[in-house]
Amino acid sequence: MGQEQVRGQGQAQGQGRGRDAGERLAERIRPDGGVVLLTVECQQGVVGPDSALPELAAVARASGALRNVARLVAAAHEVDVQVIHTVAERRPDGRGANSNARLFRAAARLPVQQHSGSKAVRIAEPIQVADEDLVVRRLHGLSPLAGTDVDPLLRNLGCRTLIVTGVSANVAVPNAVFDAVNLGYTVVVPADAIAGVPADYTPAMIRHTLALVATITTTDEVLGCWKLPRRPRPAGSAVSRS
Secondary structure, X not given: OOHHHHHHHHHHHHOOOXXXXXXXXXXXXXXXXXXXXXXXXXEHHHHOOOOOOHHHHHHHHHOOHHHHHHHHHHHHHHOOOEEEEEEEOEOOOOOOOOOOOHHXXXXXXXXXXXXXXXXXXXXXXXXXXXXXXXXXXXXXXXXXXXXXOHHHHHHHOOOOEEEEEEEOOOOHHHHHHHHHHHOOOEEEEEHHHEEOOOOOHHHHHHHHOHHHOOEEEOHHHHHHHOOOOOOOOOOOOOOEOX
């Protein structure tokens, strides 16, 4: 499945919504209205060239999902929307890591490990990490929110709407969406900025599950809502890899 099919699925969710729905989306994700952009496991060891999960990495890149995450992050930087990058990692000695599901046991045997401090847990290109971004790392579980600093950070930031992007549509992304909804946040999911395996699973997950609890949109629709005058980046706020 290519980028156009993924985009088309997201657009199918939004077609017929009309001007009122577009205005509601724009209101929910106003840069000054308590919106935060979340990236999920967009790290080199997951979606990079040397991924531990090459099939997922290939789909994330071929579908355009990773590029769309990068576009959303860049736009968020321009309009002062807070970005939080969530990273899944593991200590080399495995302390604190889960072993209570087949997924965890299989991950522990992969040739590429998401070890703390390694290249594998750096945010993958073409996503750019700015000084003002927050990076939240977890050593356990399936969710970027459950048992991590993300929820208190969102509350301290005054977040009301969370835009969820990244991988995978199989596990971490739906976990993030469900946890955010359960915690009282309004969730927006750009359908063309998430990916899972096999490729045709993502639109099925969106249509039959995520669309029931989140606003499904596209990267272009989000960027359209954020059309504001370009703001120069303050001196000294160099973009970095994290």
